[in-house]
Amino acid sequence: MVSIHSKWRYLFMFLGIQLVVMALLSREGYQKRVSYFIRIFRKPDIAGVSGRNHTPASFGGSDVYANLSHLSKAHSHGNEMPYCPKTSPLIGGPIHVSFPSGLTLAEVQRKNPLVVRGGRYRPPDCEAKHRTAIIIPHRHREHHLKFLLYYLHPFLQRQQLHYGIYVIHQAGNYTFNRAKLMNVGFREAMKEEDWDCLFFHDVDLIPEDDRNTYVCDSNPKHAAIAMDKFGYKLPYKMYFGGVSALTPLHYLKMNGFPNNYWGWGGEDDDIGVRVSLAGMFITRPTLKVGRYKMIKHKLDKGNGVNPKRFNMLAKTRSTWKLDGMNTADYETISRQYLPLYTNITVNIGTEAGLHPPPPTPQPPAKAAAKAAAKAAAKPAVKAPTEGLEKSPSKLKEVPSEKLSTLRDH
Numbered sequence: 001m002v003s004i005h006s007k008w009r010y011l012f013m014f015l016g017i018q019l020v021v022m023a024l025l026s027r028e029g030y031q032k033r034v035s036y037f038i039r040i041f042r043k044p045d046i047a048g049v050s051g052r053n054h055t056p057a058s059f060g061g062s063d064v065y066a067n068l069s070h071l072s073k074a075h076s077h078g079n080e081m082p083y084c085p086k087t088s089p090l091i092g093g094p095i096h097v098s099f100p101s102g103l104t105l106a107e108v109q110r111k112n113p114l115v116v117r118g119g120r121y122r123p124p125d126c127e128a129k130h131r132t133a134i135i136i137p138h139r140h141r142e143h144h145l146k147f148l149l150y151y152l153h154p155f156l157q158r159q160q161l162h163y164g165i166y167v168i169h170q171a172g173n174y175t176f177n178r179a180k181l182m183n184v185g186f187r188e189a190m191k192e193e194d195w196d197c198l199f200f201h202d203v204d205l206i207p208e209d210d211r212n213t214y215v216c217d218s219n220p221k222h223a224a225i226a227m228d229k230f231g232y233k234l235p236y237k238m239y240f241g242g243v244s245a246l247t248p249l250h251y252l253k254m255n256g257f258p259n260n261y262w263g264w265g266g267e268d269d270d271i272g273v274r275v276s277l278a279g280m281f282i283t284r285p286t287l288k289v290g291r292y293k294m295i296k297h298k299l300d301k302g303n304g305v306n307p308k309r310f311n312m313l314a315k316t317r318s319t320w321k322l323d324g325m326n327t328a329d330y331e332t333i334s335r336q337y338l339p340l341y342t343n344i345t346v347n348i349g350t351e352a353g354l355h356p357p358p359p360t361p362q363p364p365a366k367a368a369a370k371a372a373a374k375a376a377a378k379p380a381v382k383a384p385t386e387g388l389e390k391s392p393s394k395l396k397e398v399p400s401e402k403l404s405t406l407r408d409h
């Protein structure tokens with residue numbers, strides 16, 4: 001018969017063996033699986049913030065604020081500082097990304113004591129080798145911006161960069177224009193500092209690996225090669241959306257980005273085409289490193305799908321020199337140097353120009369006649385195909401495999 005004592009002995013032996021196996025697996029490179037189990041027993045990463053909304057895929061990777069705590073203001077910016085090493089010793093690889101509710105900008109500020117006015121940072125203990133500006137086109141996405149800042153500041157600090165974050169905010173309610181806001185960002189950032197690299201960054205994309213360094217290559221770089229929404233794969237070979245990096249020289253060589261893509265879609269493809277028309281090519285990090293998690297969100301008001309994008313894309317070859325950085329007209333409404341970023345609010349106008357004339361009011365008689373004519377033209381009984389007839393061109397234009405990806409920015 002097995003006594004109670006020997007039962008306990010077997011149980012302890014069993015647990016001991018389990019621990020040994022887990023340790024071995026961890027050494028063999030199975031850290032992800034092991035840290036998954038370990039994480040179950042650990043508290044959430046963000047102090048003071050309730051850890052709801054975790055998705056299974058968000059497990060794994062380290063806390064983006066780990067190994068930054070020893071950096072302190074105590075170091076001076078004297079002339080004697082050595083250059084930072086080629087590879088930062090603070091880089092740690094995969095980062096744990098989740099979007100807990102309750103995070104505030106004050107908390108982000110508290111966790112980033114070395115970030116100064118306007119969202120600027122320099123490593124306190126070495127002279128940075130690279131100066132990178134982050135340009136974020138923005139409207140009505142304060143919630144996403146907060147998460148992006150939470151992750152991006154420590155991410156860039158781990159890479160020992162001298163950096164600045166610029167949020168380019170489109171004023172008014174007219175259709176959103178991502179690419180034109182990038183042109184604004186380029187000009188406004190370069191006015192302030194001699195940045196040697198600009199990262200054009202969607203507000204809802206969080207980098208998941210700090211080996212994806214935010215420095216420029218010898219050719220334009222597409223950094224967001226592997227997004228969770230595309231199953232961590234490149235959706236198509238020429239894709240240039242999400243996050244891209246260009247030097248000022250690259251940017252000017254391709255005449256910046258197009259100004260005339262109003263609404264969702266196509267502008268990133270146009271930019272990709274410009275890269276090759278200007279005699280350059282696209283570089284990318286590896287799929288393992290260029291990983292991003294997208295913050296899920298509903299359809300944006302004021303950023304409907306742009307039905308003209310197919311025609312416009314077909315003409316990029318003849319339009320890229322005529323429309324771009326050389327024709328980007330806008331008015332700066334305000335420039336605020338906030339604790340975590342520089343906020344530049346701009347009027348970029350509409351398709352009809354920077355100051356479009358207000359719609360001319362129609363004389364009452366003419367308007368009434370028009371309404372009567374419209375009513376007469378309307379069939380008394382609804383045709384069964386009515387809903388479909390409204391947008392036949394749209395149905396024709398959008399390839400079915402792309403329908404699922406539409407409206408995701």
Ligand code: BGN
Pocket residue numbers: 235241264265266267268269309310313402405406408
């Ligand atoms: C493409 C869009 C891109 C978008 C990606 C990913 C167009 C132009 C017609 C081919 N391009 O289909 O702008 O970033 O999907 O969502 O719609």
